[in-house]
Amino acid sequence: MGTEEKTNTCGTICLKYLLFTFNLIFWLAGGAVAAVGIWTLVDKSEYISLLASSAYSASAYVLILAGVVVVATGILGCCATIKEHRGFLIVYFVLLLFIFLLEITAGVLAYVYYQECFPLCYQLSDELRVNLKEKMVNQYQQPGQDHVTQAVDKLHQDLKCCGSNNFTDWRDGEWNKALAGDRVVPDSCCKTPSDLCGRRHHPSNIYNVEGGCISKLEEFILQHLQILGGVGIGLAFIQLVGMIFTCCLYRSLKEEPY
Structure with missing residues (x-):
């Protein structure tokens, strides 16, 4: 009897350490997810401002919210593990299951969207073709449109492209009517930007890629969809380990005498 109680106690201690370690990793992962969302809003805000839809900025806010929920869940898991509180363990398990289902759903949707989008990506192209060219040629360097100007310049340089479809846009x-002067493209289209370098549209001087910035943006977003889908599904299956540890610890605590 004493040996059985000792075995249960040792098993419980091992489970507590395993679950506590998992919670620490889970907590750090939540912080990383929230950081990605914040980074998207801060660093990619110029790209987002060129899109009429709020779907992409909304996805960044969802990442931040998900990260906060994961952090809170990790803290609850640590408390439940240290306190050996079965009620907290149940709540923790339910939250893990909820986040697990969300990540599986998000991963599957990202994969399905990618398959439907690639290679033409009709939904994305429709939005970009309607809004990107209009914003570029009509709002670039216009009064009160500094954010569009900065976004277009950053888009040209980061993605190495020029114009929504090509430089002829x-x-x-x-911009062409009032501000271009003798330039055919903005200076940010140049491979080595300098004042008035946009007067020459030769491929040796400017970025001239097939499909323009639209194709580059599509490629950029689709690559991130692949990554997000894979990470979402991968993390979801890792959470299965946490749920198994939680169930085992719950049963161990239930079986031990008080």
Whole structure:
């Protein structure tokens, strides 16, 4: 009898350490997820401002919210483990299961969206083709549109492209009428930006890629969909380990005498 009680106690201690370690990793992962959401809003806000839809900024806020929930869940898991409180363990298990289902759903949706999008990505192209060219040629360097100007310049340089479809887009719109001068493209289209370098549109001087910035943006977003889908599904299955540890600890505590 004494040996059985000792075995249960040792098993419980091992489970507590395992679950506590898992919670620590889970807590750090939640912080990382929230950080990715914040980074998306801060570092990619220029790209987001070029899109009429709020779907992409909303996804960043969802990441931040998910990270906060994961952090809170990890803290609850640590408290439940240290206190050996079965009620907290049940709540913790339910939260893990809820986040698990969300991650599986998000991962599957990202994968399905990628399969439907690739290679033409109709939904994304429709939005970009309607809004990107209009914002570029009509709002670039216009009064009160500094955020659009910065976004377009950053888009040109980061993704190494010029214009929404190609550099000829800059022949139309308000920028060409009033601000271009003898330039055919903005200076940010140049491979080595400098004042008035946009006067030459030769491929040796400017970025001239097939499909323009639209194709580059599509490629950028689709790559991130793949990554997010894979990470979401991968983390979801890792959470299965945490749920198994939680169930085992709950049963161990239930079987031990008080």
